[in-house]
Amino acid sequence: MSGQPERPVDPVIPTTRLSFLRRAIDDADARAFVHVGDRFDDTMRYLTRFSGPDRPYAFVHVPADSQEPAGGGGRAILCAPRLFREQAEREFVTAHVTVDAVDRSVRSHAAGEPAGVRAVEALDAVGVTTGSVLVPQHIPHDAAVYLQQAGYELQSTSAVAEQRAVKTDMELDRLQIVQTAATAGMARAETVLAESTEINDELRWDGDRLTTGRLRREINAELAARGVRDAGNTVIGAGKSAADLHFTGDAAIDPGETVLIDISPRGPHGYYGDLTRTFVVDGDGGWERRAYVAVESALDVAFAELAPGVTAASVHAEAAAELAAYGFPAAEEGEAGFTHGTGHGVGVSLHEAPGLTGDTELQPGHVVTIEPGVYDPDRGGVRLEDLVVITDGGAERLATYPRSIVPSTDRFLD
Structure with missing residues (x-):
């Protein structure tokens, strides 16, 4: 051993404020942001702080509209396989409850269902049925196809990469x-x-x-x-x-x-x-x-x-x-x-x-x-x-x- 005292790892899950997505969506005149990835996708890890599973799941962010109270931060939805719902609630919702005004929630589904389909369903559930959607440059091809087939126009954005560059x-x-x-x-x-x-x-x-x-x-x-x-x-x-x-x-x-x-x-x-x-x-x-x-x-x-x-x-x-x-x-x-x-x-x-x-x-x-x-x-x-x-x-x-x-x-x- 080096003689250096061990420093225990802080159990508190890091948090990500999602207000930057609202600015990116507004600047692009889009209606929402969508990404699909698994635990090995660093963009998804940064956005959700969800650490599993090793198969794709979806993240959807829709900014506040005129019907929300002043200061509303919009909605963020994590579409996770049913077996991971408890973990998703803990890491994506509970850990972020005091971070910002975003209403975070988890939608669960059976394992094996395409994450792109789940993203479309989440968008539809919050009333975004048409229009432009922002996606990272590396969103999986099949997820992009599902979104386009549902009638959404995809716009690539570097907003997440730019936000990640400046550390809290x-x-x-x-x-x-x-x-x-x-x-x-x-x-x-x-x-x-x-x-x-x-x-x-x-x-x-x-x-x-x-x-x-x-x-x-x-x-x-x-x-x-x-x-x-x-x-x-x-x-x-x-x-x-x-x-x-x-x-x-x-x-x-x-x-x-x-x-x-x-x-x-x-x-x-x-x-x-x-x-x-x-x-x-x-x-x-x-x-x-x-x-x-x-x-x-x-x-x-x-x-x-x-x-x-x-x-x-x-x-x-x-x-x-x-x-x-x-x-x-x-x-x-x-x-x-x-x-x-x-x-x-x-x-x-x-x-x-x-x-x-x-x-x-x-x-x-x-x-x-x-x-x-x-x-x-x-x-x-x-x-x-x-x-x-x-x-x-x-x-x-x-x-x-x-x-x-x-x-x-x-x-x-x-």
């Missing part, structure tokens, strides 16, 4: 919990590396050859102890495989090579963390040391650039320029150099808006990774990554973790 205080708290768990996982990995010994040009730990697979299992056990799961996202590369941005295989870890560890766990409320560090056991101070110094400097430069009103692309440009100044220019994937963007948004998706390569202006509440890296297919890779939130005065890390290319057993975190 409650969301920031959930993100911080998961990121703190990621630091504990990293501390465990660093301890294992520091305790490993070199025998006949091999690294051994606890009597056996140390591999990326074994190190991954140690990390994931630490995450589980803190109430989060790895979600299949614990990426560890060693030597040449460290130049593979998404290596999840099992490879031996040898002395003197880069060990790149990228931990992206997911908490029970759906929010992700994201933390990367790179270590070398018994290094000789060659390419990997030069790369580490360059990446560390690029991380500091990019972090200093973060502030409200700054464009995402400018953050990437600063990081890329710093790496180039150290002799590590931008490159295509598979080549030597800086081969990816400087960062991306994180929330209920591991990758969401805003990305750090476009013209989007950063604003308070945006949560992004800062992760410059350099890679050489013949030597390995070095990447450092922190998760930060944009604030009124610049940016803050959601959790801190030390930076050192030499692994240490002395990581007692706050």
Whole structure:
């Protein structure tokens, strides 16, 4: 264990205010918003906070009309399979009772009935039988067909993605919990590396050859102890495989090579963390040391650039320029150099808006990774990554973790 006290996961379900949908519907001169998805659809998870099942269900939002009392927030309906009604009532209705003025309700149906049909029935039940309906760009094709066959005109909207990009205080708290768990996982990995010994040009730990697979299992056990799961996202590369941005295989870890560890766990409320560090056991101070110094400097430069009103692309440009100044220019994937963007948004998706390569202006509440890296297919890779939130005065890390290319057993975190 890392020595870090465990922080229990907050059982309170995060909430989503739906007033932004009213604005999107009004701006588009539409009559309602509809989405269909399952528990793995992050848009549906954000809108409803409903965590099951693994087959499609529907969400319908209809804004208030002139017949509602002043301040009415309209109606939101979750169409859930009958076996999940109690859970849907708890997570979608009860947990949101004091959030806003929206009248939330659950309509249940037999398992296997098409969710698109249930959406049409819900619209009809609240008097929306014709007109334009807003849908996310990724609504399932069959659901779109059912809506169109019922006579509705579909308009695509990015309103949910835009709303998700700016995090509330409650969301920031959930993100911080998961990121703190990621630091504990990293501390465990660093301890294992520091305790490993070199025998006949091999690294051994606890009597056996140390591999990326074994190190991954140690990390994931630490995450589980803190109430989060790895979600299949614990990426560890060693030597040449460290130049593979998404290596999840099992490879031996040898002395003197880069060990790149990228931990992206997911908490029970759906929010992700994201933390990367790179270590070398018994290094000789060659390419990997030069790369580490360059990446560390690029991380500091990019972090200093973060502030409200700054464009995402400018953050990437600063990081890329710093790496180039150290002799590590931008490159295509598979080549030597800086081969990816400087960062991306994180929330209920591991990758969401805003990305750090476009013209989007950063604003308070945006949560992004800062992760410059350099890679050489013949030597390995070095990447450092922190998760930060944009604030009124610049940016803050959601959790801190030390930076050192030499692994240490002395990581007692706050």
